[in-house]
Amino acid sequence: MSHSATETPVSAMTRYPPDTPVEVRPYLSRRDGDTAVIGDDQRQVYLSVPIEGLDILEWLAAGHTVEEAARRYEEKYHETPDIEPFLDALAEEGFVVPPTATVTAPEAASKRPRRRVWNLDWVSQETAQRLLSAPVMVVCALIVLTAAALVVSDPSLMPGESSLRFHDHFWAYLWTVMILALVGVVLHELAHVLAARRVGVRARMEIGNQLYIMVAQTDMSGVWLLPRRKRYFALLAGVLFDIVSSSLLIIVLWLDRSEIVPLPEPVRIVLAALIFTYVIRLIVQCYMFVRTDLYYAVATALNCKSLMADTEAYLLNLVRRVRRSRRLIDQSGIKRREMWSIRLFAVLWVVGRFAAIASLAFITVPLLIFYGGQVVAFFAGGSNESGFTWPDMLSLAVLFILFNGGGIVMWVRSLLRTRRRRRLHPDRVLVS
Structure with missing residues (x-):
């Protein structure tokens, strides 16, 4: 739903001279634990950043130079920030304008959305x-x-x-x-x-x-x-x-x-x-193993940063323990309260799997058997009491191609797009 930019220490600042302020475009923000969400609702662009990154952005928005923002960061967190990659990520999403940019705002950001x-x-x-x-x-x-x-x-x-x-x-x-x-x-x-x-x-x-x-x-x-x-x-x-x-x-x-x-x-x-x-x-x-509306509501209530991924890792660890495998995923860094939420959601995740299996067994399979029988009888030229006709066959084919074929094209395109973005930004975590 948003992009998350990781923060890594960097010292060289070529595109952002230390004694120069950075133009920050209007944005909204909300702090939530050790992360924050910033957004431009007019352009409908949103970014998840570390809470330290929001501090840097707020200092720059207040008119401080890059050097002053870095000094404030060192005073507060007792480490040297790497501002340039962070500002590059913000500039790519249209939240800041580098001082060396030839235009003050990209065309997409300067116009109101249609x-x-x-x-x-x-x-x-x-x-x-x-x-x-x-x-x-x-x-x-x-x-x-x-x-x-x-x-x-x-x-x-x-x-x-x-x-x-x-x-x-x-x-x-x-x-x-x-x-x-x-x-x-x-x-x-x-x-x-x-x-x-x-x-x-x-x-x-x-x-x-x-x-x-x-x-x-x-x-x-x-x-x-x-x-x-x-x-x-x-x-x-x-x-x-x-x-x-x-x-x-x-x-x-x-x-x-x-x-x-x-x-x-x-x-x-x-x-x-x-x-x-x-x-x-x-x-x-109710398929809680995919990101449905109910999943997002539950994730909001449990207030976990990466509920789906952490739950799947937790369940995988349970399976590996049963198999007496020593290759466990380290979840020791997860807070105790979040771990309780993960255990609770794990139950819903499993129930959702059973709901999917039940719907497959009692809805999808019987329908496939019924209409599969109609198709076989039609092409076999035998008795077809339901009167299955060529318009019926064409309707099935068109709908299958439309929904599954179109979905396959979009799926492959999204995989290629994600692969390309990971290649361009290997240090960023992309969250869908």
Whole structure:
């Protein structure tokens, strides 16, 4: 979500003469233990730096020269700083301008970012606060409670994996459900954007990838400039939207079954399938071994610097101890409180793995068997009771190529980009 620049002692200062002040562009900052987050919310650029680095930046922003900042650093930390690589990293991200630069500001930093309709740039903070006000949240809570009560009284209202088995007009149902599900995904991400705007943070939607799967995601790096208690709503807004939306659909399904608002059979089939797509997305949120919305909320609550990496190292050490291996990862430097958080999250990490295996066994595999049988029967020319046709086959192929093929391209591109950045900056830690 941000770049982290490590601090290493350096003495030579060629691009930053000791007796010269450095131009520091406007920025926001928040200290958090031994690290700090700085950001330019207008450009939506954020950087994680050591707390000592923020001290240097603040001294330079106050008008002190490079030499004066170095002297203050020595007085406070009793060691000689290596300022030049640190300032180079800041200059690359547009936070400072070297005195020897031929321009005072890069073109990208001197212009205001282009307004994007899909990123809700036209929505003011006041409007976002009204749209997500306490009365609105109360109404949403009532909708969810109503749907929960209906499901408890009639569990069959909650569709299962069979709701995605279309026995006729497959291509029509597939595209209808897919388009509506994509609309739900977009609204999920817009909920993040709107919630971030509510607390005064800019956010932007973008297309990314989880390994080889193409996904929609929202860059909300700016929330790390906020106190922890103000981050949760923005982080969980998408999940809350999914819960409220699926609850509304369950209520509509109940109205149909009660013959209060009768629905045509095709609408009923699409409605059940759409509800189950929300169920799948909520299950995926519990995959704590990947960086989901719930993961970021838990990581914020536990307040660990590198929760995922430290937890995976902890679990790997447990496996190696069982195997009586002596090649353990040294975690002695982790504070005691953080180690307790890591142990707690390790349980959630394992539960998330089991949730993924269960969804694979009880959702993905049965669907693959069902539609795999349809495809085999189609090409075998045998009896095909479901009437699988060429439009159905083409729809499957197009969707597979679109989502998996596009995801593979983005995955390979991200790997190459990360490799190139590591080659250019071997002394920097890149955190996604």
